[in-house]
Structures are given as structure tokens and as C-alpha cells.
Amino acid sequence: MEQNPASTRIQRPSLTFWQIWNMCFGFLGIQFGFALQNANVSRIFQTLGASIDDVPALWIAAPLTGLLVQPVIGYFSDRTWTRLGRRRPYFLAGALVASLALIAMPNSPTLWVAAGLLWVLDAAINVAMEPFRAFVGDQMPPAQRAAGFSMQSFFIGAGAVVASALPWFLAHAGVANTAPAGVVPDAVRYAFYLGAAVLVGAVGWTVLRTREATPEALDASDPVLPASLSRPASTLPRAWPWLLSGAATCTAVYRFGLDRQLYLLGAGLLLYGALVGVLARRRSSGMVATILADLRDMPDIMRRLAVVQFFSWFALFAMWIYTTAAVAQVHFGATDARSPAYNEGANWVGVLFAAYNGFAMLAAMAIPPLARRIGARGAHAVNLLVGAASFLSIGLIPEPTWLLVPMMGIGVAWASILSLPYALLSDHLPARKMGVYMGIFNFFIVIPQLVAATVLGFALKSLFGGAPIHALTLGGVSLVVAALSMLRIGATRRETMAHGLAH
Known part of the structure; x- marks a missing residue:
């Protein structure tokens, strides 16, 4: 279908505050489940017998599924139209399955069931x-x-505040916070049950209280000419650099006896290279070929933001994996996941995670005026530097209560990461490919998490004596690099951004 001429494009109507509220309310439930996962999965793994060295490899499921699922869902949702609309069927189906997994996970009989x-x-x-x-x-x-x-950032913060601190609140309400070896404490199990209910309820609210524009209406109002719906295989990325990098990584691991988790990184490079090579040979124009072609032909601002996202999410994943172990060891003097001191520290991490999400709620309201004043690019760089300083200070603070202070800065960075890159990007994407490009943009969230899951365990064991606090130090350095990378992003469309944030 050809794009309507500019003279006949229809302006999309502005939405009221409550329409925007209803659209975004489902994110409260999604983040409720996500925050329970982030704050408690390492604890569940260690409770079921995982060593601290094994935890990153077990976490690799999270980014790997995102890498595979998000662009595929984006591709299909761009092409979906049902009685529920275009995107809402995916909201609902994902929420229902996630709620069942939340109920099952804390009842896992073995470590491998929990990983699955x-x-x-x-x-x-x-x-x-x-x-x-x-x-x-x-x-x-x-x-x-x-x-x-x-x-969306506001609801992400709201959901995560309650979810992250829920085991701590339940423990203080008298729910058991310890259990026999290999059994997840009741405080964690009941938190997951409540999370399942909140997830379905919040997403259901958005599904029932919103309506979607038809594909024809979106085409008529699209201010950006869409890329073609399929591309020839000649536009696919080249396969040989990825195959060579993967082979070199696997060879180095074998030759020098490096940590076996690094094989996962090499295997991922080999798999991507092989996929590109096969599709190019077959001259395919199906879903996978289209996604890979769109990956190659992404807008320039998306390429530059990809670097920022990589280093931002590397830091976040390091925090999610290692904060529980780091705080328990440094601030509570415990390394045994069965000990009362470790579980007290783990619950306090839940409070800290709730705190940074709470501060993110406040920051989400403060970011628009900051961006109007210094531009979205400058605002995001400043916010990332605030987060970097907060990461680096965690190991220097002796008193657990004072760890709430760096959580303020991490909340500022988190709110910025969840909003400004998407606001900068969305104005450059065509409506027909909004879903697939948002899914591709997720690559630059997922890839750093895969790198973190494969590299951090090796780095801590080989370079930092197994002390998890150093993973947070690496996270701080990574955020500094992300902030400096914002300087590569031009100030194009600053006026558009400022106008958008003003509304």
C-alpha cells in the first residue's frame, strides 16, 4: 500500500491525560512481575543450590529470550489486526502466561526447573x-x-516499588523469611503469587479501557515514509565477520582455558553469522530476513543510541545479578544463602530496589523540564553520570541504611533510560514498522545483558577474587561510557523533543 501524500495526511488526535494513563497502566503490572524477577531470581537460584559463579549463566535465559522474542513479536504485531486490535492481544497473552510462571517459580523442586x-x-x-x-x-x-x-516510566517505577519491597514487607508482617535448605521462603512465594494477580489485573485494565487506531488510520497519519515491507537478501549484513568472531572466541576459550561461560558468547556470534549466511544464499524475504535487513538499514540515530543502550544496560544487568550477593557480603557479612544474615541482606536489597524505582517515579516527572532546558541529549547524559556516581559509591558506604542515597541517583538514571532514548527514536520510525524497530532496538538492551551474563562471572573469578561488589564498580564505569557516547548524537530535532516533553 502506498503512503498517502503529505497533503492528505491526517493529524493524529491528541490524547487526554486519562487516555494516556489507561494506555500505560498495564506497564505497572508488567514491571511488577519484572521487578519480582530481578530482585529475587538470584536468591531463588542460590537457595536451590547454585553457586555465585553459576548465577550469571543461569540468568542468561532472560536476555536471550528477549533477543529472540521482541523483534518477532514486533514483526507480527505490525501485521496483526483482530477484534482486540493490533497490540492488545499480545499484552493479554503475555500477561496470562507470565502470571502462571510467577506462581510456579518459587515452588520449583530443583535448580534446573527454576532456570527453565x-x-x-x-x-x-x-x-x-x-x-x-x-x-x-x-x-x-x-x-x-x-x-x-x-x-510508562512512572508506572514502571510504581510497580517496581511495591514488588521489590514486597518480601521485606511480608517478612515484617510475620510471614516466614527463612526455610529449610532447598526451599524458597514463604515471604518470597507469597510475593510472587500477589505479583501474578497484579500483572493480570493491570494489563487487563489497559486491554479493556483502550482502543486502537486501525492500520488504515495509522497509514493516513504517518508523518514518516515507511521502509519497504520486504527487502532483497542482498541488503542482509555480511556473515563472515560474525562467523570469524565467534570462531575466534570459542578457540580462545579452549586454547587458554578461559571460563566456559564464554562459549555462550562465541556460540551466539556463530549462530547469528550462520543465520545471515543461510538467508542470503536462499534469497529469503520472510520474517527473519526482513528483521535482519531492517537491522542493517536502521536510522542513523538508532545506531548511535545503540551504543548508549549497550553500556547503560550492561550496568543495569550487573546490578540485578550481583547487588544481593554484594550487599549481603559487604554490608551484612554473609555469603551463605541459608543464613539469617544473608536473607536479611537480600530483603534489604528488595527495599533498595523499591527505593530506586520510587525515585524513578519522581524523576519521570522532573525529566521533561530538564530536557526542555538543556535538550534531551544533554539531559540523558547528565542523568547517566548521576547513575554512574551512584554505582561507584555503593562499595564505599559502610552502613546499609545509607545505601538509600545512591539509590536516588540510580533512580534518576533508570527513569531516563526508560524514556529519553525512546522519545529520541520514535520520531524517526515509520508507523508500519514501529513494532519491528522497537523490537530491534531491544537488541541493544539484550546484547549487553548476554555479554554481562557470559563475561561478568569470568571477570569476577579471574580478576576480582570473586567479590561481587566489583561488578557494581564495572557498572559505574559502563554508565560513564554511556554518558560520553551521548555526545555522538547530534542535536537534530531538539525543538521537536522539547515541544513533545512540554505536553
Whole structure:
């Protein structure tokens, strides 16, 4: 279908505050489940017998499922139209499956069952989450999109505040916080049950209280000419650099006796290279070939933001994996997951995670005026530097209570990471490919997590004496690099951004 001429394009209507609220409310439930996962999965793994060296490899399920699921869901949701609309069927299906996984995970009889359920949980959360990003781009005019992403950040913070601290609250309400070896404490299990109910309820609210524009209406109002719906295989990336990099990585691991977790990184490079090579040979124009071609032909601003996202999410994943072990060891003097001191420290990490998400809620309201004053590019760089300083200070603070202070800065960075890159990007994407490009953009969230899951365990064991606090130090350095990378992003469309954030 040809794009309507500019003279006949229809302006998308502006939405009211409550329409935006209803659109984004489902993110509260999604983040509720995501925050329970982030704050408690390492604890569940260690309770079921995983060593601290094995935890990163077990976590690899989360980013790997996102890498596979999000672009596929984006591709299909761009082409879906049902009685529930374009994106809402995916919200609902993902929420239902994720809720079942939340109920099952804390009852896992073995470590490997828990690891498998993490795959299911993260895949389902990704199915529900990915279309929400495209949903804002679909339904809102460009001038309101930043407001929509900021509202999503608000609900992300709200859901995570309660979810992260829920085991701590339940423990203080008298629910058992310890259990026999190999059994997850009741405080964690009941938190997961409540999370399942909140997830389905919040997503159901958005499904029932919103309507979607038809594909024809989106085409008529699209201010950006869409890329072609299929590309010849000649536009696919070249296969040989990826095959060579993967082979070199696997050879180095074998030759020098490096940590076996690094084989996962090499295997991923080999798999991607092989996939590109096969598709190019077959001259394919199907789903996978289209996604890979769109990956190659992404807008320039998306390439530059990809670097920022890589280093930002590397830091976040290091925090999610290692904060429990780091705080328990440094601030509570415990390394045994069965000890009362370790579980007290783990619950306090839940409070800290709730705190940074709470501060993110406040920051989500403060970011728009900051961006209007210094531009979205400068605002994001400043916020990332605030987060970097906060990461680096965690190991220097002796008193656990004072760890709430760096959580303020991490909350600022988190709110910015969840809003400004998407606001910068969405104005450059065509409506017909909003879903698939938002899914591709997730590559630059997932790839750093895969790198972190394969490299951090090796780095801590080989370079840092197994002390998990050093993973957070690496996270701080990574955020500094992300902030400096913002300087490579031009100030194009600053006026558009400022106008959008003002609404």
C-alpha cells in the first residue's frame, strides 16, 4: 500500500491525560512481575543450590529470550489486526502466561526447573512488554510521545516499588523469611503469587479501557515514509565477520582455558553469522530476513543510541545479578544463602530496589523540564553520570541504611533510560514498522545483558577474587561510557523533543 501524500495526511488526535494513563497502566503490572524477577531470581537460584559463579549463566535465559522474542513479536504485531486490535492481544497473552510462571517459580523442586521457568517468565514478559513501546508510537501524535514514555516510566517505577519491597514487607508482617535448605521462603512465594494477580489485573485494565487506531488510520497519519515491507537478501549484513568472531572466541576459550561461560558468547556470534549466511544464499524475504535487513538499514540515530543502550544496560544487568550477593557480603557479612544474615541482606536489597524505582517515579516527572532546558541529549547524559556516581559509591558506604542515597541517583538514571532514548527514536520510525524497530532496538538492551551474563562471572573469578561488589564498580564505569557516547548524537530535532516533553 502506498503512503498517502503529505497533503492528505491526517493529524493524529491528541490524547487526554486519562487516555494516556489507561494506555500505560498495564506497564505497572508488567514491571511488577519484572521487578519480582530481578530482585529475587538470584536468591531463588542460590537457595536451590547454585553457586555465585553459576548465577550469571543461569540468568542468561532472560536476555536471550528477549533477543529472540521482541523483534518477532514486533514483526507480527505490525501485521496483526483482530477484534482486540493490533497490540492488545499480545499484552493479554503475555500477561496470562507470565502470571502462571510467577506462581510456579518459587515452588520449583530443583535448580534446573527454576532456570527453565525463568525462560518462560521472561519470554512471556517480553511478549507483553514489546508491543507497549510500539503502542505509544501508534496511538499518540509525535508531540505527545515523550509524555507517553514518561508515563510508562512512572508506572514502571510504581510497580517496581511495591514488588521489590514486597518480601521485606511480608517478612515484617510475620510471614516466614527463612526455610529449610532447598526451599524458597514463604515471604518470597507469597510475593510472587500477589505479583501474578497484579500483572493480570493491570494489563487487563489497559486491554479493556483502550482502543486502537486501525492500520488504515495509522497509514493516513504517518508523518514518516515507511521502509519497504520486504527487502532483497542482498541488503542482509555480511556473515563472515560474525562467523570469524565467534570462531575466534570459542578457540580462545579452549586454547587458554578461559571460563566456559564464554562459549555462550562465541556460540551466539556463530549462530547469528550462520543465520545471515543461510538467508542470503536462499534469497529469503520472510520474517527473519526482513528483521535482519531492517537491522542493517536502521536510522542513523538508532545506531548511535545503540551504543548508549549497550553500556547503560550492561550496568543495569550487573546490578540485578550481583547487588544481593554484594550487599549481603559487604554490608551484612554473609555469603551463605541459608543464613539469617544473608536473607536479611537480600530483603534489604528488595527495599533498595523499591527505593530506586520510587525515585524513578519522581524523576519521570522532573525529566521533561530538564530536557526542555538543556535538550534531551544533554539531559540523558547528565542523568547517566548521576547513575554512574551512584554505582561507584555503593562499595564505599559502610552502613546499609545509607545505601538509600545512591539509590536516588540510580533512580534518576533508570527513569531516563526508560524514556529519553525512546522519545529520541520514535520520531524517526515509520508507523508500519514501529513494532519491528522497537523490537530491534531491544537488541541493544539484550546484547549487553548476554555479554554481562557470559563475561561478568569470568571477570569476577579471574580478576576480582570473586567479590561481587566489583561488578557494581564495572557498572559505574559502563554508565560513564554511556554518558560520553551521548555526545555522538547530534542535536537534530531538539525543538521537536522539547515541544513533545512540554505536553
